[in-house]
Amino acid sequence: MTLTEHPVRRPTGFRRLRGARRRGGGVPVALLLPALLGLAFLTLPLIGLLARTPWSTLPQRLAEPGVLAALRLSLLTATLATLLCLLLGVPLAWLLARVEFPGRRLVRALVTVPLVLPPVVGGVALLLVFGRRGLIGGWLDQTFGFTLPFTTTGVVFAEAFVAMPFLVLAVEGALRGADRRYEEAAATLGAGRWVTFTHVTVPLVGPGLAAGAVLCWARALGEFGATITFAGNYPGRTQTMPLAVYLALETDVEAAIVLSLILLVVSVVILAGLRDRWISTP
């Protein structure tokens, strides 16, 4: 992530080192060539989309009521899913990075399960637990008359399930890389583990945390398989942008391209805006 490439506090030797490298000649070809190939590989499909975009009908498509509803729902659910992931994922990352307990490696492997699982299967798995006949969902339905599938809350659940590993892995990596002497110093000055966590650990891993949250949000925003399987597809309630794009693809490829571009542009603008804020205010 670009966020981690711009740490707020640079090591003192960094500037000197960079100067030295610049004097020592250009970037090695062995690195530059694959780097450019990698960039081309990632951006060429986007160029393909741009080439097929019907620019003349773009404003007209944007004005369609269903599009804005889907966009609003996507932004809302992805943000709520990210908040849920932060609430549960940061403590989980801390537990994995800072507490020795038996079976820790197994737990770390379990965290990656949603990454490996095809999202559609993840959606079915969610139904088997939180669905009307599910292990927990059945109890919820009978006790409170409340079911998760086909609701906006269900969309948030599906997105959080798929996106949380990105946050946990990023934050855990940041915690492991962080200098533990700060935490130890706080402890010797009398701070408890909670105060140390909130006042020392979290600020220390700020960039890693931000990167994890951005990854998590982006993954939630693009989520398709688990969402349509667990929450279904209903305009205004569970139809997010990726679902709208998929259905548009059935009848009108150009409409699907336009919808994808809108999602892409909005997410890039939001991420760029947030990045500027994070960097200007350390």
Added chain:
Amino acid sequence: MRPRTSVLAGAVTLVLAGCGTPGGEAVGGGVTGTVTVFAAASLAATFDRIGRDFEAAHPGSTVVFNFAGSSALATQLTAGAPADVFASAAPQHLTAVTTADGTDGTPAVFVRNQLVIAVAAGNPEGVRSLSDLTRPGLKVALCAEQVPCGSAARRALDTAGVALTPVTLEADVRGALAKVRLGEVDAALVYRTDTRAAAPEVAAVEFPESDQAVNDYPIAVLADAPNPTAAHAFVAHVRSAQSQAVLTEAGFQAP
């Protein structure tokens, strides 16, 4: 793609196909090589069997299938995917391909599929008609109108004058059926062939308005078919009495 023989055998038959005489002969001798058939996902089970029958009737021929949603197949074909035959679940997807590339011969409707109400085995909610689906508390899944089963459902509901609010508009018929299977919805409008394949977990309730919700399945040999002889023979085979029996057994209707 689902090649049934080894890569080597496929290569050999491809070479043989190259040596064969090109031409528009429909049935009989000279049918060798690989026929690549793009077919709607709802045809997967029946076409697998029909393909095996074809290979048995024409030694030296191999049928390779690509099963997917009709619109996805149409997108692949207009983007230049090499294929001999396209069997679509709705006429408009075949039209999309033919207007772009043309066909070899006239497309023909070879089978029809009708909507039914899919319910859990034993019909616990006692659904008897389309209007029963509007009962409060009953959860219903439909297909989205962009896909064939959704537009058919819309026609049926309009004919019956039933204003139904589903909990979800699924992207394909399998999604709707899966929600019935998992008990997340009480009913869904799907094709009869789907409920037949999902029995005994899922039961079908027939309704009269489904006459207005019939989907035609057209089949055509594509204009740039690499193996036109075998392609025409395959289409003739699909429309033969033997294959029609396989299709009707699965719940399809004769055209």
